[in-house]
Amino acid sequence: MNTNLRIPHGEDKVKVELTVKELMVLAGARFPNNHMIEVGARKKLNEVLEQTYEIEGRSQSAYEF
Numbered sequence: 001m002n003t004n005l006r007i008p009h010g011e012d013k014v015k016v017e018l019t020v021k022e023l024m025v026l027a028g029a030r031f032p033n034n035h036m037i038e039v040g041a042r043k044k045l046n047e048v049l050e051q052t053y054e055i056e057g058r059s060q061s062a063y064e065f
Helices: 020-026 038-051
Strands: none
Touching: 020 038
């Protein structure tokens, strides 16, 4: 089944400030002794997503990566 997902202003650009370690984690690198790096990076992405699309009334897991 082929389903198209339409996201309003989906081609707009946003800026997220990440540390090099956070960027590495999002790219797939592992830091086994520091899970908080991944948590922090994903939190920053979720915050920008919420600000950009003003997501309200949804549980966090509904749009979590």
